Amino acid sequence: MFKLKFGLKIPYKNKMNKIPQHIIDQVRDTAEIYDIVSEYVDLKQRGNNFFGLCPFHNEKTPSFSISPEKEIFHCFGCGAGGNSITFLMDYEKISFIEALEKIADKYGISLNYEKNKTSLDFFTKLYEIHISAEQLFINNINNSSNKNIKEYFYNRGIQEKTITDFKIGFANDSWNDLFNHLKTKFSSDLINKSGLFINSKKGTFDRFRNRIIFPIRNKSNKIVGFGGRDISGNDPAKYLNSPETQIYNKSEILYGLPESKDLIRKEKTAFLVEGYMDLIQLHQNGIKNIVASSGTSLTIEQVSQLKKFVDNVFIVYDGDNAGRKASIAASYNLLRGGINPKIIEIPNQQDPDSFVKNNGINNLHELIKKPLDILTFQFKYSNYDLNNSSEKSNLTKEIINELIKIDDEIIQTDMIKKMAELIKIDEQFLLKRFNQVLINNSKIQTIKIKEKSNFNLKERELIRLLISGNKKVFMLIKKNFSANSFKNILLKKIGFYLYENEQIKKSSKLIDIFETKENKETISELLFSFKDFTEKEDLETAIECIISLEKIEIKNKLETQRINLKEIEKQGFDKTETLSNILKLRKQLDELNLKQNKLLKEIK
Structure with a gap:
């Protein structure tokens, strides 16, 4: 490099x-x-x-x-x-x-x-190792010795085409099947960092064994991990996912998004389920605009992805207590992200997969016609005794604590009105309570944005002028202000680069000069804030900045000498040298004023 x-x-x-x-x-x-x-x-x-x-x-x-x-x-x-x-x-x-x-x-x-x-780049190899693993899993499920795996799907109403479309595979009941498949193709370092194996003192072992395998893809349709479902019934972990790696961040992944995003964008609506099988079953039965949160709670990052495509989300989670709690949590996260949640009630402790298998897709469509809003659903399945004043108050606090996180006053007002109706309490009382909590929890409402760069404004302005494309302005600055004079380290780096590479066709090229993400973002902020002025205005600004920065430097030295003078006088030492330094610095300030006037005359 x-x-x-x-x-x-x-x-x-x-x-x-x-x-x-x-x-x-x-x-x-x-x-x-x-x-x-x-x-x-x-x-x-x-x-x-x-x-x-x-x-x-x-x-x-x-x-x-x-x-x-x-x-x-x-x-x-x-x-x-x-x-x-x-x-x-x-x-x-x-x-x-x-x-x-x-x-x-x-x-x-x-x-x-x-x-x-x-x-090949390290990340490219990480993607490649997952592609190779996927191929092995697909070969396994199609192997005649694993007919029982296909039967498992057939018995659940899943067709051969669906298995193929979703590239579902199988991990054999072996400790080293995948390891042996990959060890000759990839380095041990890559294998260890792929998340597909478990390392112990006894060696390296396959993470997925005797499990149906669902490939997990990111928004660019690249395989980043796998989900494995136990079929033995003996493993306490029914589902097992890849751990987070350098290419797999669970909180950002929505299973099925690459396959469904075009339809989701068109419909402006998505169906949200929890598990792989829920999604596959509903997708096969015609609900194509569907994604899954992959067994994790719906995250703000996942909501952010959905917001790019949808206005409404139908939540079709499991019909047990855990599923209902997850539906409520997901609804509030969707509201915070500006998406309208609609909750579908799956009855009798069933999940969407088993409900469709047992009752048919038409019955699910009937439930979809009767969605519940978040508050109606929350009150219906609340564990609070609403006949008890104390528990009613606790539920109210719980809901208000969620409402203050929603940055939309209309939604907040409508939900407070709805809550007053459901809980049979005065709306104004709830509004008063809401406002009090809002004041006490103002930090929650604060949007945390990246702290603005504290660069010296004069130095920032000089960088703007250097990349403005005006040769005359560029040479004036280069002649009168060395790159080493920049106090900010990043701006100093930019200054050195610009002085050594005067011709930059695109200012965006500067971004590629720096490796860290923080520096790239800082440079884009600097570039975005710059505006074009006339040549005369830019020349005048350049002179003013150069002189001002030099004056700041001299004034700082002058202040140091004044502090030294006070200490010397206090101690009774000879102050001749210090007084001489102060006079020299004052003279330099006067000379800077003359220099500024001279430079301004030269550009007229």
């Missing part, structure tokens, strides 16, 4: 030097950020920029913006930012090279490099 001063690195110059630099530049310069981002985010034009809901955090009001002119994106809510390449890297969780390949394919650019196994 090529390094500049202060540890500056250029990530696109990979160690193998497989992709020529001019090709990388061509891909970056050809890419249009609107073309890339609009495939994932619904964008609306506002002035010169485009805005949409941020794909990296949950929000209801668009704070995510792209600038086609600067070829960058930035979220004013969570701070995410970068260019076309970093957007794909962050959104799809892929490497720099993979993002480059994706953009090159889109624009028909040949990267002119030979892929070989030893140079």
Whole structure:
């Protein structure tokens, strides 16, 4: 990796030097950020920029913006930012090279490099190991010795086509079947980090044994993990999922989303179930706009993904106490995310899979016609005795504590009115109680956004001017302000890079110079805040910034000398040298005023 001063690195110059630099530049310069981002985010034009809901955090009001002119994106809510390449890297969780390949394919650019196994990116290999594992599991389920596994599905009404469509597999009842399949293809380090194995003093063993296997895919349709269902009836863990890895974050995954997102987007409605079999059964029976939370509580991250596609979600969880509690929790999370939840009552302790198997899909459709709102459902299945004043008060507190987390006054008001009707209590009393809790819990309502960068405004302004594209402004700054004069480390790095690479076709290229996500986001914030001015205005601003920064430096030194003078006088020491230093610094301040006037005359 090529390094500049202060540890500056250029990530696109990979160690193998497989992709020529001019090709990388061509891909970056050809890419249009609107073309890339609009495939994932619904964008609306506002002035010169485009805005949409941020794909990296949950929000209801668009704070995510792209600038086609600067070829960058930035979220004013969570701070995410970068260019076309970093957007794909962050959104799809892929490497720099993979993002480059994706953009090159889109624009028909040949990267002119030979892929070989030893140079593949670590994340690419992680995805590959899961693909190889999936193929083994599929081969296993289709093996004649495992006919009983297919019979298990047939007995539950699951057809052969459905098994094939969802690429359902089987892990043999073996401690090392998968390990032996992969050990000659992948390194031990990769195997250990894949999450597919358990390491002990006795060796490495397959995590999934004697289980039906459901491949788990991310929003880009890449396999990131597996879910395994025990069929022996002897394992206390009925379901077992892959642990979290560098490519698998459980809280972000919605099972079935890659298969259903197009229809979900079209219908603006999704059905939400808990388990793999629930989803597969309903999908086979015609409910295609469906996702599963994969046995975990619905997370805010999952809600954020749904919000990109839907306005309404039908919650079809299990009909037992645990399922009902999960339905209530999911409903409040959906409301917080700006989605309207509708709860379907599955009767008699059944799950959606068994209900459809026993009663048919038509009976489920009848239940779908009669959904319950969150409060009606919560009151109906509450464990509180509503004839008891104390328990009624506790339920009220529980609901209000959820309502204050919803950032929508209309929803809050409507739900308080509904609660007053259900609990048979004065609405104004509930409003008063709600407002009191809101005041006491104001921190809950506070939106936590990334702390704004505390860069010196003058230094930030100089960076803006350096990348403005005006040669005259650039040379004035370079001549009168060294890169080493920047006090902020990041701005100093940018300054050194700009001075060494004067011609930058796209300011977004700066983002690729830095490796850390925080630095990339900071640079996108700086780039997004910049506006174009006339050459004369920029020259005047550059002079003012340079002189001001030099004055700040001298004034700081002057203050230090004054403090020293007081201490010297207090101790009765000779103060001649200190007084001389103070006079020199004052003279430098006067000279700076003359320098400023001279520079201003030169640009007239």
